[in-house]
Amino acid sequence: MRLVSVAEAVASIRDSATVAVDGFTMMGVAEAVYQGIEESFRGRGHPRDLVVVHAAGQSNRRQGFEHFAQEGLVRRIVGSHWGLMPRMSAFLGAGLAEAVCLPQGQLSTLYRAIAAGRPGNLSRIGLGTFVDPRIQGGKVNEPARQHAPDYVELITLRGDDFLLYRSFPVDVGIIRATAVDEDGNASQEEEAVTLDALAIAESAHNSGGVVICQAKRLVKRGEIAPRQVAVPAAMIDLVVHTPDPQTQHRQTDRTLFDPVFVSAAPDHLDLPRAEFSARLTIGRRAVRFLHRDDVVNIGTGIPGDTIGPALAEAGLAGAVTLTIESGVYGGVPQGGVDFGITAHPSAIIPHAAQFDFYNGGGLDATFMGAGQVDREGNVNVSLLGGRVIGAGGFIDITQSARMVCFCLAFEGRNPKFVERVDHLTFSAAQARRNKQDVIYVTERAVFHLADSGLELVEVAPGVDVRKDVLGQIPFPVQVKEPLVTMAPDIFQQSVAPFELQPAAR
The missing domain is CATH 3.40.1080.10 (Glutaconate Coenzyme A-transferase)
Structure with a gap:
């Protein structure tokens, strides 16, 4: 593990790399690294022509995945949802990058198949929808239909139809952690959700790629208990200490950190009411x-x-x-x-x-x-x-x-x-x-x-x-x-x- 600046981490991403990124709305999003990627592209023209893969939508309509909506920065987006990304949605709708839409759960579980060296993820999910290769194969704009490879294959097994979500190498994995110790072990105790950081790190590492981890805090060796380690040091190559946690490492979009999102209720909990409508x-x-x-x-x-x-x-x-x-x-x-x-x-x-x-x-x-x-x-x-x-x-x-x-x-x-x-x-x-x-x-x-x-x-x-x-x-x-x-x-x-x-x- 090497402690690096945002610029040094971004410089490790080669042109045309396949980059897997973690997050859900703004939870778990490595905002400092995303911002650095956009700034590097605007300033130097690199990295460029990236294939960016994401299991869940990652934005608050301004930050997060919106940084990638730059013509030339990405050539293909493989993801599940762009509903909270007005710029990215318009970007893909205008055909400025190939758009491949796959089910969120299939992308999430596909990272584990890639890490394990399996040919893909076999599932019935997606049959009969636009993801089915007999319809669109998940290619939701014209550039994808013309140029994107097939990410989904129809398989017949024991007389039943399945979809094989095909594995692919991950060149760069970008994840986020609450703390990283001196050895490089990462914990996520303040993160409001446990997403795909471990599987992304495993898939990038086993593909011969680079794993970049954005950390809110750096701590001494031994301060993270073994049970609290979300991603072991052996899987992390570069650690970026978040320059500005207030804007780049918030627990949620609305909150820097609030323990209510990671703590059980002390007593009976009731749901909020709504006005009649x-x-x-x-x-x-x-x-x-x-x-x-x-x-x-x-x-x-x-x-x-x-x-x-x-x-x-x-x-x-x-x-x-x-x-x-x-x-x-x-x-x-x-x-x-x-x-x-x-x-x-x-x-x-x-x-x-x-x-x-x-x-x-x-x-x-x-x-x-x-x-x-x-x-x-x-x-x-x-x-x-x-x-x-x-x-x-x-x-x-x-x-x-x-x-x-x-x-x-x-x-x-x-x-x-x-x-x-x-x-x-x-x-x-x-x-x-x-x-x-x-x-x-x-x-x-x-x-x-x-x-x-x-x-x-x-x-x-x-x-x-x-x-x-x-x-x-x-x-x-x-x-x-x-x-x-x-x-x-x-x-x-x-x-x-x-x-x-x-x-x-």
């Missing part, structure tokens, strides 16, 4: 599909804003286990640019381990937003209005949860129900093959995924089915008889007490 009515209806003791994932947008509050106001916050794909269990979820963490979590496990649990069927239910829904029940969240957004963990989660509940506003600036989605992020046909229960909840009506497509199963009190629902959707929808009216208290200031049904396991 049309959005809250969506969450109120959605939570009533849950069963007691369900393990649940909550996505951003309407679910993130309403599911927790809807459970809290019903006194049911402790009836289910809330999780986030970053690896966090329990606690009070944070939103916006701090999505991915909770205050007073009950557990924090590694990123890839969380996706192993999800992909293997550990999730009972997930609540996700939806940008577009079509006549077949397909959903698009990854390419909206021509904007390259990506899917994040959406595909991993919606293809593996037993119940998938999409929460969306019936009315909005752009039509939600369309004849055909612009991008296939959720495949209704694959969900039927997986025997998943799929529900679409709006403030006006509830739909279920049936064999022939969407089926209207519930409406809000006072809604005219023909005029207010069916007449507003540009394709025919079958209606289940008898059509149910949603509970009236969902649309009132306070809800009546109710219980979740026991899980049918």
